[in-house]
Amino acid sequence: MNCADPNCTPRTPLRLGVSGSCFIFVMPEEVRLAAYAAAVQGTLTGFDDRLNAMMVNFVREMMSTVNSMDEIKAMECYHSTAWERDPVTEAVLDSANVEFWSVHAPYGMYCNPSSPLQRAREGAVAGYCDAIEVAEQIGAKVVVSHPGVNAGPKGPRKTMIELAIDPLRRIADFAGQRGVSLALEPLPKEEIGNTVEELLEIIERVDRPNVGVNFDVNHQFPPERIPDMIRQVGSHLLSIHISDQDGQERHWLPFRGDLDWSAVLQALADVGYTGPLMYETHIHDVATCDEVGQPIVENYHKLIQLAPK
Secondary structure (H helix, E strand, O other), X not given: OOOOOOOOOOOOOOOEEEEHHHHOOOOOHHHHHHHHHHHHHOOOOOOOHHHHHHHHHHHHHHHHHHHHOOOOOEEEEEOOOOOOHHHHHHHHHOOOOOEEEXXXXXXXXXXXXXXXXXXXXXXXXXXXXXXXXHHHHHOOOEEEEOOOOOOOOOXXXXXXXXXXXXXXXXXXXXXXXXXXXXXXXXXXXXXXXXXXXXXXXXXXXXXXXXXXXXXXXXXXXXXXXHHHHHHHHHHHEEEEEEOEOOOOOOOEOOOOOOOOHHHHHHHHHHOOOOOOEEEOOOOOOOOOHHHHHHHHHHHHHHHHOOOOO
């Protein structure tokens, strides 16, 4: 049973969620490079039958881990336009007993709503709407997307912000017709929307009720300011990505870096956030999906003890 179904057991605030990106280093390298690295480099092409079969097999292994660990209550599915959508989605849904909270939209050189290239802006509309359709199919109510990508040509920052508004409005309207919210996530380099202030400006200008923020605690610095940034986002917060950092993007498990996790959880309580703590940690030097899931579960048991009572 898909626990995005409204007939499922009521959901616990700050429950454990895992992002598909946690498993990226047990994904076959050929698949990872063809889907993610190629998108950023602008060389993305559709998978052939062999790569599609490899992706489906990987997804089945990942979902076996997620479904077998009772502590994992929610999931964010990554989406790429590289692979054939329906077989991958079917593998995700097969015997699922986890809440599908969100889908992460694709991004890259030619999938960028703030690009000076019309091809890239229209690529973002197509790619993000494709992810919205996946969300509708699996019952997820949030699509995470980036308002800008640090790849391809650039222009004056104000111009690029202006260029992003129309594509994001169109995407938000497409999402709204399907009961899905669009959560804009800042990236930590030179991308459009790379600060809370700029992200909130974009949300205000897009002016759609189903547009908010996915706050990634690894994409804003310095780490000691993260709790106040969460409060600054306030009621716009739709979802959160959990991992640790030391002033640089790391995607470590909590407690390895410099984030004050008690303060982070208090800030989430202060803004009334009751969604999952969606781990987006990169687990290296492992060979199986089970070896990814287990340290996340153990880490979450420690982290949730810090939540305000």
